[in-house]
């Protein structure tokens with residue numbers, strides 16, 4: 001997994017609430033057997049008209065936001081279906097950090113598995129960044145220091161320590177869990193004894 | 200210390216715990232379908248890893264399969280590749296799969312319980328958010344992403360942090376004509392689609408106790424629409440009776456041992472919940488969604504909301520957007536809303552009881568002329584049972600399309616979809632924009648309400664319904 005440390009980019013503002021994973025990537029694009037290539041269909045129904053032409057008004061179609069790596073968005077982002085295609089599509093488009101006042105659980109977890117940082121901030125602070133995003137200038141997200149810098153402002157954020165370290169190190173979760181092979185084996189032995197019907 | 204049911208199941212499954220509470224949790228049951236698994240198997244291959252416990256995983260193709268005649272295979276090339284890929288992966292890694300022509304094939308959350316694969320006290324996961332369904336058996340069941348599917352395949356565990364405890368008590372009794380679907384829609388309307396974020400919901404109270412197992416599944420199924428990690432209900436005699444004799448249920452002495460263990464699975468009476476909500480059964484009416492989020496819900500006796508009355512600017516904006524998408528005017532009576540399509544099916548309401556209940560409503564009647572109605576049984580076994588009972592005839596005689604099992608128009612990944620602006624009364628679980636087809640307009644309802652709407656040609660109160 002790609003490491004996440006410092007990210008510099010122009011934030012794009014899509015301040016709708018309850019954006020679900022169907023909106024992030026509609027089901028017709030789930031028929032793929034790959035993780036890549038989904039970026040062009042990100043937010044498909046908001047981004048393209050009925051003739052599949054780009055809707056000029058949509059933020060991610062506009063310069064310079066079409067190259068944004070940071071997305072500012074409304075609360076409960078990523079609700080609905082568990083499809084990991086949603087973070088894959090964001091990542092393939094180039095977005096590595098999403099900032100919202102709240103995320104749906106599965107989406108939130110899925111981001112970390114792909115080296116992406118879903119950041120939870122109070123709406124008030126997000127509003128400040130939204131204001132700043134109109135300048136079309138870079139902001140800097142520093143995961144080690146847990147801070148966001150824009151202009152001469154600085155916002156601190158909190159994040160689960162375990163998840164932070166996984167991102168900083170680009171940890172392979174599976175390899176990490178396989179290091180606990182012994183513990184898993186012990187658990188399975190006791191399962192055989194105590195709940196033989198499980199397998 | 201007194202514990203909740205969730206605490207108990209969690210504690211029983213800890214393989215390893217880090218200092219900060221991050222836990223390696225054992226997974227007893229893993230369900231796999233074609234859409235969220237190909238990249239996981241590919242990941243295993245790339246890193247040269249094996250499936251740790253192939254016998255704890257069960258696979259089925261459901262999202263993409265056609266619901267019409269299957270003898271010609273799958274026409275859509277991408278769908279075909281995905282379904283074939285699942286079969287190939289299962290063969291390679293030694294996982295049991297119900298193929299497209301197996302009569303046990305069906306929606307992943309219907310076949311698990313049907314086979315007795317779903318059991319109380321287990322941790323059950325699947326790369327699908329409606330895994331919450333299985334919580335109806337008192338199991339900790341939740342949806343995961345594809346990377347986690349790969350993690351489970353390789354290690355039979357997951358890295359998790361514990362969620363909070365939330366109890367929803369549904370007290371008293373339900374009024375006639377009110378179903379489990381109405382209970383959960385009303386609950387979501389009350390707590391909102393983010394009301395359960397970061398929590399596991401335990402449903403309790405007399406209404407829940409009196410529900411059948413299938414109805415309990417309907418409730419747990421939509422926990423995800425309330426934002427919860429999982430929903431669960433303590434197992435009881437009904438649960439054990441349901442599971443007894445199912446192909447994958449424990450047998451002989453293991454059955455007795457299992458029942459003894461399962462009987463202890465309930466929250467201690469003095470257990471503390473982080474949050475509790477109470478709803479009185481008598482306050483629940485048949486419910487209908489009017490918007491594009493499951494929390495946009497009103498009772499059938501009410502009207503479409505008026506955004507002008509909403510003070511919160513964000514909410515007002517979202518109501519206006521929803522109404523525009525849904526093609527509805529503020530203050531329209533819900534019963535005046537005409538429908539074009541009816542969909543009875545999905546993992547929320549595609550089980551045999553759902554079909555029986557809706558068949559009772561339509562028996563001897565005809566689907567309104569302008570309405571196109573279809574029934575998609577949740578599994579091959581549900582379909583077979585319905586046919587043995589003559590339910591298929593009732594539907595067909597009324598003018599319904601009687602289909603092969605699968606997810607179908609619940610998410611419209613196969614050929615079954617709404618056309619732009621078509622309006623559908625649907626027994627599924629999501630009314631998101633485009634969910635049932637681009638531009639399609641979904642009203643979530645119970646199976647009996649869908650049946651009544653099919654006959655009436657518009658949304659109607661099933662309690663007053665006469666043709």
Ligand code: SF4
Nearest residue numbers: 329545546606609610
């Ligand atoms: S029936 Fe609908 S909600 Fe259920 S698994 Fe299939 S697509 Fe998902």
